[in-house]
Amino acid sequence: MSTSAEPPPLSASPAAEPYGRIVVRAALWLALLAPLFYSTYGFANWLASTRDHVGSIVFAWERHIPFLAWTIVPYWSINLFYGLSLLLNDSRQGVDRLAGRYLTAQVVAVSCFILFPLTATFVRPTTSGLPGLLFAVLGGFDKPFNQAPSLHIALLVIIWDHWRQRLPGPLLTLWHGWCFLIGASVLTTWQHHFIDIPTGALLGVFALWLFPARGELPFAGFRLTADAKARRLALCYALGAILALVGASIGVFYSAIALLLLWSSLAVAIVAFAYAGAGAKVFQKTADGYVSLASRILLWPYRLGARINVWAWTRKLPPVVAIADGVFLGRFPDAAEADRFGTVIDLAAELERPRYAPGRWESFGMLDLLSPPAEALDRAATAIEPARRQGTVLVCCALGFQRSATVVAEWLVASGRSHTPAQAQKQLAASGRPVHFQDEPA
Structure with a gap:
C-alpha cells in the first residue's frame, strides 16, 4: 500500500x-x-x-x-x-x-x-x-x-x-x-x-x-438534514464561525490573531455545512485515510482542536482495549500506535491518517455525535472479519467511545459473538472503556 x-x-x-x-x-x-x-x-x-x-x-x-x-x-x-x-x-x-x-x-x-x-x-x-x-x-x-x-x-x-x-x-x-x-x-x-x-x-x-480535482464536490446533492440533532450541531458550529469572524474583524490590525480567527471561522463554517446536510465528504478523506492538500490546510484549525479534544478525553485511558479474537477498540492512533495492528479501521471523518502510519488502513468516514448512516455502518462492520483473518484489527474513531463502539457492536452481533444488540453493548461496556451508542446496532 x-x-x-x-x-x-x-x-x-x-x-x-x-x-x-x-x-x-x-x-x-x-x-x-x-x-x-x-x-x-x-x-x-x-x-x-x-x-x-x-x-x-x-x-x-x-x-x-x-x-x-x-x-x-x-x-x-x-x-x-x-x-x-x-x-x-x-x-x-x-x-x-x-x-x-x-x-x-x-x-x-x-x-x-x-x-x-x-x-x-x-x-x-x-x-x-x-x-x-x-x-x-x-x-x-x-x-x-x-x-x-x-x-x-x-x-x-x-x-x-x-x-x-x-x-x-x-x-x-x-x-x-x-x-x-x-x-x-x-x-x-x-x-x-x-x-x-x-x-x-x-x-x-x-x-x-x-472544486477538487477528483471525487465528489462538497456541495453535490446537498439537502438540509431532517435530523434535529444534526441541525443543532450545525447551528452551534455556525455560531462559532460567526464569533470567530467577528473576532477577526475586531482584531484586524493585529494580523496574526485576525488571520488565525479568519482561518478558524472558515474551517468551522465548513464543519457546520457538513452537519447541515453535506455530510462527511466535506473532509475529503480517501478510503485509505488521507485527505486532500486543500482539506489539510483549510481545516487545520478544526483538526487541531479535534486533536486537543482527543488528548483531553483520553489522556488517562488506555489507548485501546481488547474486545474479541484480535479485534481492539480505541482512540484515533498516532503512527506508533497504528504500527501495532495489521489493519486500522478508521471511522473519524475529521481526522487524517498519520503520515507515516504503516500497515493497512481502511477509512469509513462518519460524523461525530450522530448515528452512523446505515450503509456506512454495515460496510465498516463487514470489513472487520476479513481484516481480522489477516492479523490484529483496531477499530477507532476520535475518542473510541461512540462511532467505533457502534461498529464493533454491529460486528459482534453479525458474527454471532453476541446474540443481541444489548448483549453486544454489555460486552463492550465490560471492556472498561466508556462507550456510548447513538443508535442500537442492528
Missing part, C-alpha cells in the same frame, strides 16, 4: 477523451472568464475610487521591502499560465473544475473589494524598458484599491496546484521556484501589502477545496 499523503499525480499524457473537445471547452471558459474578470475587477476599482476615503492595512516593516522592477515579469507570467492551465487537462470535467476554482476566487475576491476596499499606499518609482512597458499596461486597467484578498495570490495557489500534479521532478522544482517568484513579486512590485498574501492564499485553498 502506498503511504503517499496525496493521490498519484494526474497524467498529462494521452487524453482520456478527444483533446479537441477539451480545447473547445477551455476556449469557451476563457471567453466567459476573461471579460467577466475585466468588467467586475474594473467595476470594483471604479466603485472604490468614488469613495471619500479608502483605508489601508500596512505594517511599518513593509517600507523596507525593496522595489525590484524586473519582478513585474514573473508577476505578469501568471496570465500566461492562467490560460495554459485550462488547456492542460485530460477531460472536460478537469477543465470545468479548474474554471470553477477560477470563478470562485474571482467572485469572492471582487465581493471583498466592493464590500471592504483597501488601498495600496506605496508610490512606485518611474521605470523604463520592458518593466516600464509592463507597468504601464498594468496601470491601464489596475488601480491601487483591490487589495485583500489578493486575487493574484489566490489564482497563483490554484495554478501552482494544477501544474504540480503534472510536471516531473526537475521541471517540478523549477515550477516551485517560479511560483515563489510570482508570489514574492506582489510585494517587490509594490502592488500589494502583506495582509493581501495570506488572505489571498486562503481564498485559493478554499477554491481548491470547493
Whole structure:
C-alpha cells in the first residue's frame, strides 16, 4: 500500500477523451472568464475610487521591502499560465473544475473589494524598458484599491496546484521556484501589502477545496438534514464561525490573531455545512485515510482542536482495549500506535491518517455525535472479519467511545459473538472503556 499523503499525480499524457473537445471547452471558459474578470475587477476599482476615503492595512516593516522592477515579469507570467492551465487537462470535467476554482476566487475576491476596499499606499518609482512597458499596461486597467484578498495570490495557489500534479521532478522544482517568484513579486512590485498574501492564499485553498480535482464536490446533492440533532450541531458550529469572524474583524490590525480567527471561522463554517446536510465528504478523506492538500490546510484549525479534544478525553485511558479474537477498540492512533495492528479501521471523518502510519488502513468516514448512516455502518462492520483473518484489527474513531463502539457492536452481533444488540453493548461496556451508542446496532 502506498503511504503517499496525496493521490498519484494526474497524467498529462494521452487524453482520456478527444483533446479537441477539451480545447473547445477551455476556449469557451476563457471567453466567459476573461471579460467577466475585466468588467467586475474594473467595476470594483471604479466603485472604490468614488469613495471619500479608502483605508489601508500596512505594517511599518513593509517600507523596507525593496522595489525590484524586473519582478513585474514573473508577476505578469501568471496570465500566461492562467490560460495554459485550462488547456492542460485530460477531460472536460478537469477543465470545468479548474474554471470553477477560477470563478470562485474571482467572485469572492471582487465581493471583498466592493464590500471592504483597501488601498495600496506605496508610490512606485518611474521605470523604463520592458518593466516600464509592463507597468504601464498594468496601470491601464489596475488601480491601487483591490487589495485583500489578493486575487493574484489566490489564482497563483490554484495554478501552482494544477501544474504540480503534472510536471516531473526537475521541471517540478523549477515550477516551485517560479511560483515563489510570482508570489514574492506582489510585494517587490509594490502592488500589494502583506495582509493581501495570506488572505489571498486562503481564498485559493478554499477554491481548491470547493472544486477538487477528483471525487465528489462538497456541495453535490446537498439537502438540509431532517435530523434535529444534526441541525443543532450545525447551528452551534455556525455560531462559532460567526464569533470567530467577528473576532477577526475586531482584531484586524493585529494580523496574526485576525488571520488565525479568519482561518478558524472558515474551517468551522465548513464543519457546520457538513452537519447541515453535506455530510462527511466535506473532509475529503480517501478510503485509505488521507485527505486532500486543500482539506489539510483549510481545516487545520478544526483538526487541531479535534486533536486537543482527543488528548483531553483520553489522556488517562488506555489507548485501546481488547474486545474479541484480535479485534481492539480505541482512540484515533498516532503512527506508533497504528504500527501495532495489521489493519486500522478508521471511522473519524475529521481526522487524517498519520503520515507515516504503516500497515493497512481502511477509512469509513462518519460524523461525530450522530448515528452512523446505515450503509456506512454495515460496510465498516463487514470489513472487520476479513481484516481480522489477516492479523490484529483496531477499530477507532476520535475518542473510541461512540462511532467505533457502534461498529464493533454491529460486528459482534453479525458474527454471532453476541446474540443481541444489548448483549453486544454489555460486552463492550465490560471492556472498561466508556462507550456510548447513538443508535442500537442492528
